[in-house]
Amino acid sequence: MVAKNSYNVAVLGATGAVGRRILEQLAQSTIPFDSVKALASAHSAGQKVPFQDGELVVEEANEHSFDDVDIVLASAGGSTSKALAPAAVKAGAVVVDNSSYWRMNDQVPLVVPEVNADALKDHQGIIANPNCSxxxxxxxxxxxxxxxxxxxxxxxxxxxxxxxxxxxxxxxxxxxxxxxxxxxxxxxxxxxxxxxxxxxxxxxxxxxxxxxxxxxxxxxxxxxxxxxxxxxxxxxxxxxxxxxxxxxxxxxxxxxxxxxxxxxxxxxxxxxxxxxxxxxxxxxxxxxxxxxxxxxxxxxxxxxxxxxxxxxxxxxxxxxxxxxxxxxxxxxLLKGAAWNTVEIAQELVKMDLVRVPADSAFTK
Amino acid sequence: MVAKNSYNVAVLGATGAVGRRILEQLAQSTIPFDSVKALASAHSAGQKVPFQDGELVVEEANEHSFDDVDIVLASAGGSTSKALAPAAVKAGAVVVDNSSYWRMNDQVPLVVPEVNADALKDHQGIIANPNCSxxxxxxxxxxxxxxxxxxxxxxxxxxxxxxxxxxxxxxxxxxxxxxxxxxxxxxxxxxxxxxxxxxxxxxxxxxxxxxxxxxxxxxxxxxxxxxxxxxxxxxxxxxxxxxxxxxxxxxxxxxxxxxxxxxxxxxxxxxxxxxxxxxxxxxxxxxxxxxxxxxxxxxxxxxxxxxxxxxxxxxxxxxxxxxxxxxxxxxxLLKGAAWNTVEIAQELVKMDLVRVPADSAFTK
Structure with a gap:
């Protein structure tokens, strides 16, 4: 498999305080992105959120939202992450999730890049961002x-x-x-x-x-x-x-x-x-x-x-x-949430780990 | 010596946040007082401070302020307490001091009545109130x-x-x-x-x-x-x-x-x-x-x-x-300062300890 040079990114929960900051941190990161998609619940669909010098129109998130996506940066709460993260992985995307739902799962690395970036090597498609404290x-x-x-x-x-x-x-x-x-x-x-x-x-x-x-x-x-x-x-x-x-x-x-x-x-x-x-x-x-x-x-x-x-x-x-x-x-909101989430994705890009392994527990 | 039935009280530093609360707590205490005198620095003299249903006119505190006083409740800062507490004791008053100046002195009990009221028995005229924390x-x-x-x-x-x-x-x-x-x-x-x-x-x-x-x-x-x-x-x-x-x-x-x-x-x-x-x-x-x-x-x-x-x-x-x-x-401001100060005095009254011992270190 050849390393990609650029990535399609989706931000799930894009209208929240952390979601907006994920978009801001993503724009300032070294992640080479082709496209960025803003996803949220049905009642936020159609809203606009700032990104770079313009705006993104928010789309409703569902299990079909991830077909052309490489990286999902999620900050949409535990129940949404529980439902949609496996769907995203099945569609071939790697999910960095800021909710608490996946953090203690044995098949999910819980990562602060400065501390345990090596744990990313074993990811199966979902990586969890720790609690802010x-x-x-x-x-x-x-x-x-x-x-x-x-x-x-x-x-x-x-x-x-x-x-x-x-x-x-x-x-x-x-x-x-x-x-x-x-x-x-x-x-x-x-x-x-x-x-x-x-x-x-x-x-x-x-x-x-x-x-x-x-x-x-x-x-x-x-x-x-x-x-x-x-x-x-x-x-x-x-x-x-x-x-x-x-x-x-x-x-x-x-x-x-x-x-x-x-x-x-x-x-x-x-x-x-x-x-x-x-x-x-x-x-x-x-x-x-x-x-x-x-x-x-x-x-x-x-x-x-x-x-x-x-x-x-x-x-x-x-x-x-x-x-x-x-x-x-x-x-x-930054190192405790949005920035650490984006930083994990940036590290995945740097380590050439933006791919779902064939034997992922989340694709079975 | 016969126990007194009532006491002349002076509040030193009566215009401060704690001093005002000392007056309030004193009014609500079981201490039987004959008279209450409000003392402060020269620039506060003449001010009025509330006491019971009326007001007290603040007098300038100096070493002659304590001639007819039995109990001094002091919250006037370390340097004032350093200068005036021994003068008050020499005049026959017992001083309960809220500054930090006397707290670590071996001849000064540091008292929280619920914890170590017995330490009051050894007082030599000055009792210290601890730091609020x-x-x-x-x-x-x-x-x-x-x-x-x-x-x-x-x-x-x-x-x-x-x-x-x-x-x-x-x-x-x-x-x-x-x-x-x-x-x-x-x-x-x-x-x-x-x-x-x-x-x-x-x-x-x-x-x-x-x-x-x-x-x-x-x-x-x-x-x-x-x-x-x-x-x-x-x-x-x-x-x-x-x-x-x-x-x-x-x-x-x-x-x-x-x-x-x-x-x-x-x-x-x-x-x-x-x-x-x-x-x-x-x-x-x-x-x-x-x-x-x-x-x-x-x-x-x-x-x-x-x-x-x-x-x-x-x-x-x-x-x-x-x-x-x-x-x-x-x-x-209450248990951490004003109330504990008044409570110590109330305990001194209850234990019949409102007197300066003849061999006090502070009268020499």
């Missing part, structure tokens, strides 16, 4: 694990409203305005913390320690995603015991940019803070912002619109040698 | 330590703007308004993260991982306060090794109410989540808000104006038996 986390954790080992990771997240979509952002802005006018915010909460859950609370000037629904043992689905996806990406196995991972996910009144306060225990008492900082700095697209003397540290407002992952406040636990604190910030 | 933390940690032990505590804070004073709150509101109007926020930052530091950044829709100035090893002064004060309150010794304490302090765009994501390792693999919850619930003025099925968990907006400390999201580390997560929220 996981992606920026493994950018910093992986080099530490590779060089010094990691016994335990404890994460507290500070997650932006945009992680819950555009409606959540609008809700926080409306609540903020009400609060500034001295009006009641409670009536305005319809989406957060979780659209489909029973109760809704204002996030403006507040903190909501619930992201996604509650599951066993009092953990939220978001917290389990972070735990299992981190292990799958770094170790290749979500149940692996080599690294203990645990944490708490909290929604904060920020629009864009997740923060993470991360405690890592390498178990190696000889490791220094400078070695940890150098290991993390060696990762492509990680920017160290870490200078107390000049008050330099990652902030969501500084990360907005950037593809990089920013790491600072790197310092030792003064009573537990080998353990350290990190403060990680990244744009959850 | 410490107070709500030890309310939950102490019963766990007493019943099951504590090997390590790792804290990530989510601290409200009001912890930096009224000017910081006003700044965040002005920045929020600018952002809603699509204007630049950068020009409005003059106070946060730290008034006296070199750079200022917007906090609205942002996160600032700096509270107070940076010190050795990349930790902020706020982080060291949390570490040392927690040990002094629970163990009586800021350098005690029995409990390892470490953490990261982050300012969030909330007006009132600090959140804390806390990881505790008891070192006892047999301890259950129900036992941890019951231990914390047994503390006076702790309210457990912890029911995933009804989305019940502590939130700053629900804690505002309340004296209690709220604890939820209590759950086990699934890979490290004996370790647990907690999410703690309290009104940083």
């Amino acid at each position: 996981t992606t920026q986390l493994v950018m910093a954790l992986n080099p530490v694990f590779q060089q010094f080992g990691l016994e335990q990771v404890i994460i507290s997240t500070y997650q932006a409203a945009s992680g819950a979509g555009k409606a959540a952002m609008d809700e926080v802005l409306a609540e903020s305005q009400a609060r500034l006018l001295g009006e009641d915010m409670g009536e305005l909460a319809h989406v957060l913390p979780v659209k489909g859950d029973k109760k809704h609370f204002p996030l403006a000037f507040n903190l909501l320690p619930q992201i996604d629904v509650f599951e066993e043992e009092g953990y939220t689905h978001e917290e389990y995603k972070m735990i299992h996806e981190t292990k799958k990406i770094i170790l290749g196995d979500k149940n692996a015991k080599q690294i203990k991972v645990t944490g708490t996910a909290v929604r904060v009144p920020v629009m864009i940019g997740h923060g993470e306060s991360v405690y890592i225990d390498t178990g190696d008492e000889a490791v220094t803070t400078d070695q940890i900082r150098a290991a993390i700095a060696s990762v492509d697209n990680v920017v160290i912002q870490d200078d107390p003397a000049t008050q330099t540290y990652p902030q969501p407002l500084l990360a907005e619109g950037k593809r990089e992952t920013f790491v600072g406040r790197i310092r030792p636990d003064l009573e537990n040698p080998g353990a350290f604190h990190l403060w990680i910030v990244s744009d959850n | 410490t107070t709500q933390l030890v309310m939950a940690l102490n019963p766990v330590f007493q019943q099951f032990g504590l090997e390590q505590v790792i804290i990530s804070t989510y601290q409200a703007a009001s912890g930096a004073g009224k000017a910081a709150m006003d700044e965040v509101l002005a920045e929020s308004q600018a952002r809603l109007l699509g204007e630049d926020m950068g020009e409005l930052a003059h106070v946060l993260p730290v008034k006296g530091d070199k750079k200022h950044f917007p906090l609205a829709f942002n996160l600032l991982p700096q509270i107070d100035v940076f010190e050795e090893e990349g930790y902020t002064h706020e982080e060291y306060k949390m570490i040392h004060e927690t040990k002094k309150i629970i163990l009586g010794d800021k350098n005690a090794k029995q409990i390892k304490v470490t953490g990261t302090a982050v300012r969030v765009p909330v007006m009132i109410g600090h959140g804390e994501s806390v990881y505790i390792d008891t070192g006892d693999e047999a301890v259950t989540t129900d036992q941890i919850r019951a231990a914390i619930a047994s503390v006076d003025n702790v309210v457990i808000q912890d029911d995933p099925a009804t989305q019940t968990y502590p939130q700053p907006l629900l804690a505002e104006g309340k004296r209690e400390t709220f604890v939820g999201r209590i759950r086990p580390d699934l890979e490290n038996p004996g370790a647990f997560h907690l999410w703690i929220v309290s009104d940083n």
Whole structure:
């Protein structure tokens, strides 16, 4: 099979906050595309979305949408991805999916290119993009694990409203305005913390320690995603015991940019803070912002619109040698979603892996 | 000496955000007062502050202000407390001080009444009120330590703007308004993260991982306060090794109410989540808000104006038996400042300890 020189690309879920950014990131990527098709649900068909200097007319997505497509970049929610990703693969397209549906499937690589691009070699037509809070986390954790080992990771997240979509952002802005006018915010909460859950609370000037629904043992689905996806990406196995991972996910009144306060225990008492900082700095697209003397540290407002992952406040636990604190910030809509999705496709092109293997589990 | 039936009280720093709340909490306390005097710096003298149904005229504080005073409730900053607290003690008054100046002094008890009221018995005229982030933390940690032990505590804070004073709150509101109007926020930052530091950044829709100035090893002064004060309150010794304490302090765009994501390792693999919850619930003025099925968990907006400390999201580390997560929220201006100060004085009255011992270190 001869490598193609250019590709037909479809963006599934093109009208959403992440879908629009996928189109933007695709235009700025090194992926050589012949054509780009914008797909969404029936009720969005006919809408126009910006692409390069023009617009694309959105088409309704169905199982016949992929006949002439090489690469599908999907951000349309779990049930759509469940239904359409196998159809796309059967039609010969490779799918990079941003929903949570395929992430834990053993036949689906879960990829952050700077961390585990090699996992792409085994793809069977579907590649999953990790949860936003996981992606920026493994950018910093992986080099530490590779060089010094990691016994335990404890994460507290500070997650932006945009992680819950555009409606959540609008809700926080409306609540903020009400609060500034001295009006009641409670009536305005319809989406957060979780659209489909029973109760809704204002996030403006507040903190909501619930992201996604509650599951066993009092953990939220978001917290389990972070735990299992981190292990799958770094170790290749979500149940692996080599690294203990645990944490708490909290929604904060920020629009864009997740923060993470991360405690890592390498178990190696000889490791220094400078070695940890150098290991993390060696990762492509990680920017160290870490200078107390000049008050330099990652902030969501500084990360907005950037593809990089920013790491600072790197310092030792003064009573537990080998353990350290990190403060990680990244744009959850870019590295946490749209950019990582496009970056995976760009990597597939570079590695000449834009093809569905004949024995794919998804074509049977 | 016969116990007095009522007391003359002075509030030092009466015009500040905390000072005004001290007056409010004093009026609602069980302290039997004969007279209440409002004291502040020269430039605030003559101002009026609300008290009960009327007002108090603020007097300039100096070393002669305390001649007829039994109890001084001080929230006037470290340098004022350094200068005036010993003068008040020499005049025969007992001082409950909310600044950080006296907290680590070996001759000054650092007290949260629900945790270590017994430490009041050794007071020499000055009692210190802990830092806001410490107070709500030890309310939950102490019963766990007493019943099951504590090997390590790792804290990530989510601290409200009001912890930096009224000017910081006003700044965040002005920045929020600018952002809603699509204007630049950068020009409005003059106070946060730290008034006296070199750079200022917007906090609205942002996160600032700096509270107070940076010190050795990349930790902020706020982080060291949390570490040392927690040990002094629970163990009586800021350098005690029995409990390892470490953490990261982050300012969030909330007006009132600090959140804390806390990881505790008891070192006892047999301890259950129900036992941890019951231990914390047994503390006076702790309210457990912890029911995933009804989305019940502590939130700053629900804690505002309340004296209690709220604890939820209590759950086990699934890979490290004996370790647990907690999410703690309290009104940083009340339990974190004004109310704990008044509560200490109320406890001194109850324990009949409103007197300066003859051999006080502060009268020499």
